[in-house]
Amino acid sequence: MPEGSIEVAVELDMSLGESPVWSVARQTLYWADINNGHVYTWRPQEGGAPARIELGEKVGCVAIDAAGLVAATASGILRLPESGEPERLADNPEWEQAGYGNRFNDGRCDATGRLWAGTIDADESSPSAALYCLDRGELTPRLTGIGISNGLAFSPDRRWLYHTDSLTRRILRYPFDLDSGTLGEGETWVDLERLGLPGVPDGAAVDSEGCYWSALYDGGRIVRFSPEGEPVAEHEVPCPHPTMVAFGGPDLRTLYITTATQHLDAEGKARWPQAGSLLQMRTGGEGLAEPGFCQA
Ligand code: BGC
Ligand code: CA
Numbered sequence: 001m002p003e004g005s006i007e008v009a010v011e012l013d014m015s016l017g018e019s020p021v022w023s024v025a026r027q028t029l030y031w032a033d034i035n036n037g038h039v040y041t042w043r044p045q046e047g048g049a050p051a052r053i054e055l056g057e058k059v060g061c062v063a064i065d066a067a068g069l070v071a072a073t074a075s076g077i078l079r080l081p082e083s084g085e086p087e088r089l090a091d092n093p094e095w096e097q098a099g100y101g102n103r104f105n106d107g108r109c110d111a112t113g114r115l116w117a118g119t120i121d122a123d124e125s126s127p128s129a130a131l132y133c134l135d136r137g138e139l140t141p142r143l144t145g146i147g148i149s150n151g152l153a154f155s156p157d158r159r160w161l162y163h164t165d166s167l168t169r170r171i172l173r174y175p176f177d178l179d180s181g182t183l184g185e186g187e188t189w190v191d192l193e194r195l196g197l198p199g200v201p202d203g204a205a206v207d208s209e210g211c212y213w214s215a216l217y218d219g220g221r222i223v224r225f226s227p228e229g230e231p232v233a234e235h236e237v238p239c240p241h242p243t244m245v246a247f248g249g250p251d252l253r254t255l256y257i258t259t260a261t262q263h264l265d266a267e268g269k270a271r272w273p274q275a276g277s278l279l280q281m282r283t284g285g286e287g288l289a290e291p292g293f294c295q296a
Contacts, residue, residue: 001282006237009256009280010042010050017258017278018203019061019106022248024289029248030069031258031278032059034105039071039080040278044249053080060104063115064292072104072117077134079293090139094119094129102129106150106203106244111158113294114181116142118149124167131163135181136295142183151204153212155227156288162189162212166200169193171214171229189229192216197223197231203244203258207285215242215257222257224285239275240264247287255281 001007015035022029029042037057042050058074067081075095079087094102100122107117119129124147131143131152143149147167154161154176161176161183169192175184190212192201199219206212210227220240224233241260248256257279261268264275 001280003282003284004235006235006257006279006281008274008277009044010040010278012040012278013261013276014038014259014278015262015276016243016260017276018243018260020244020246020248020256020258020278021062021064021108021290022246022252022256022287023064023292024252027250029246029256029278030062030064031246031256032062032071034058034060034103035262037073039069042278044254058103060120061107061117063107063109064290066292066294070115070293072107072115074099074101074103077104077115077117077139089137090134092119093139093141105129105148106152108152108154109291109293110154110161110176110181111178111291112181113291113296115293116152116161118143118146118152118163120148121146124148127165127167133181143186148200151201151214153204153206155206156208156210162204162206164201164214166202166217169200171201171204171212171225173229190214190225192219195231199240202242205245205247205255205287207247207283207287208252209285211285213245213255215244217241217243217260218263222255222281235281237279239272240268241275242279246290247283247285252287252289253283253285255283255287257281 014033105120118131151164171190199216202217261276
């Protein structure tokens with residue numbers, strides 16, 4: 001595969017593919033189809049089809065855990081061991097018993113193993129959601145007044161936490177203290193409006209040079225932003241709704257891209273046959289190993 005060209009890695013018909021995460025130790029890629037409540041597991045070197053777990057509820061994101069995975073779902077945060085029963089680590093405070101409310105959405109672990117995961121307003125329109133942190137069994141809101149929590153990532157020196165409320169079309173960065181897990185005052189770091197970029201900022205990954213690769217949902221592209229927040233490269237994706245990216249493969253130079261079909265009608269699906277699949281692109285840049293969940 002030539003560098004920079006995008007192709008299908010795994011052909012799928014996902015509604016809302018999301019949260020790709022690569023385990024270096026297991027040489028395995030995990031990701032979710034949020035709307036269908038599916039979690040996928042795939043070892044590219046082995047070829048073959050991915051394995052699929054059905055959670056029976058929407059699943060916003062997954063992270064690596066020593067025993068398997070953790071998942072932030074509609075109802076809460078679950079540990080999903082490779083063998084054995086799921087274990088509930090926290091309830092989602094925005095999820096009503098009646099099965100309605102704000103589900104969990106994008107998230108990832110920081111370098112000490114805390115899980116940061118945000119929620120999404122049920123109607124994707126008002127600022128009723130929040131960004132939470134699960135730290136040694138306690139789930140606390142860290143940012144409130146959010147519409148769609150997305151794009152969570154950390155700079156390689158761990159001094160910045162990146163986050164977007166997709167509804168605002170802006171990516172903010174917050175001074176981050178890894179030891180205490182506290183955030184300073186946020187500042188606008190990227191403004192798609194000002195830059196004339198299309199779509200909304202969705203999920204992201206940071207590379208070893210500290211550049212932030214953002215999937216522009218409804219913008220049909222992945223944009224690489226420098227640590228100063230300047231767009232330095234753009235990669236068009238063969239569908240309008242890329243959702244998130246993750247570096248993986250033995251050399252951490254394959255960018256995996258999840259995609260969605262949820263906003264495409266029959267005509268759109270026919271026009272963009274690769275929508276709903278897991279895509280891949282070889283890159284010049286190298287990714288960072290993703291830290292796992294750790295509550296020690
Ligand atoms: C959400 C979707 C939303 C998209 C774009 C995703 O993280 O899960 O529901 O449409 O972001 O904002
Ligand atoms: Ca997302």
